[in-house]
Amino acid sequence: MSSYLAKQQAAFKSDAMSAAPKVATKRNLAPPAPESAPSPAPSNASNASKSESKDPKRKREVQNVVYSQPAATGYGMEAFTQVTYVIEFLKKKNEPKTFREILEYLSQVNADERQKRLIARILLQHERVYHTPDPNLKVQSWDSGTFEHKPIINVRTKKDLIAYLQTKADAQGVSVKDLKDGWPDCEDAIDQLEAEHKILVTRTKKDNHARMVWGNDPTLHHDVDSEFQVMWHEIELPSVDELVRKLQDAGQKPASEDPSKRIKAAPKPKEKKKRAPRRGGKTTNTHMAHLLKDFSHMKR
Structure with missing residues (x-):
């Protein structure tokens, strides 16, 4: 029996000695990344494949992107800036100007018609601009008439x-x-x-x-x-x-008298208010009134 145990012990030692270099090689590899370090962002294709594999019923979100025109044109802010220059131009000239002359001053003759219409609409509604319709036209257009500075x-x-x-x-x-x-x-x-x-x-x-x-x-x-x-x-x-x-001898009060030199009366001391006696509450034990009487005067 002892020989059998000795053989088992020898076999275990030999297996441990053979497995030691393999374990050491695995431990010498680079340590895993810490939990706080961000993982590399996966590609869109991998994300889509994973999400489709996990939830096949889930639909991919479609982004409404229009590629035929820029996302933000900025016409509004640019038009208001141009109107500020127009008001200064009309104030300096001090005479009526047509919309064509205004566009020539702004170098916007060849601009987009949408931008021209926006500038004209702002001028028509501006409180510092006076618009005179064209008397030769029965129906006024968006760029007809003259514009003048309104002071x-x-x-x-x-x-x-x-x-x-x-x-x-x-x-x-x-x-x-x-x-x-x-x-x-x-x-x-x-x-x-x-x-x-x-x-x-x-x-x-x-x-x-x-x-x-x-x-x-x-x-x-x-x-x-x-x-x-x-x-x-x-x-x-x-x-x-x-x-x-x-x-003062005549009994009159001079207007030039310095009010800081007037003799002020001494302030009266404040009287302390006396506290009113506390009123008793409603008596509820009237059936015991004969027991609560003060009989101390009957002592000898």
Whole structure:
């Protein structure tokens, strides 16, 4: 029996010795990729074959791609940009222009008709553009008529400015910036009207440019003799402290009194509010009233 076990042990050792180099060769191979490393993306063909093999009923998604034209034309944004240039062009020229002349300025004469129609539609609906239909046509087309810049304030002469100020129902001034939108060189006319006392002007401190304009009545202006002006400036006025003292002696309150120097009354201390006595709740044990009476006064 012992010889049989010895043979088995020897056979096991020999098998282990023969298998050792094979195991070592397998272990020397490159280690597997870590779990965090991304696996290479399989091809579309392999993905499709796998998905079809797993789920034969599942249909492949069909992408609606049109190859006959670009996906994004950008006509809208480009048209609005072109309209901005058109408004500046009309403002500079200050006269009606046909749509053909506008296209020539934009170098868009040979552009796509769809883009031309979009520019014309934006101009027709723009609040800063005035469109005049063609009187020779009974039915207007999309590019007929003339286009003209529509300023914020439709004033271009001194006479127009005086008339516009006289028609204002409120006392709010007119911004010179809004006037320049339709009348770029209005500052010289404003200076002349101010010298004639027909308007009132407020100016910037830095550059002395006109900022706001109001209407004025020149009949209310009266020239004062220069001799009287000299006499007026030679009058010696009392000091401010003396004026305040005289007004206080007369029982009047001076307007130049410094409010910070007034004697303020001392603040009254806040009175603490007394807490109201707590009201008892509703008595529910009235049947035990004879047991809850206070009999302490009966003690000796």
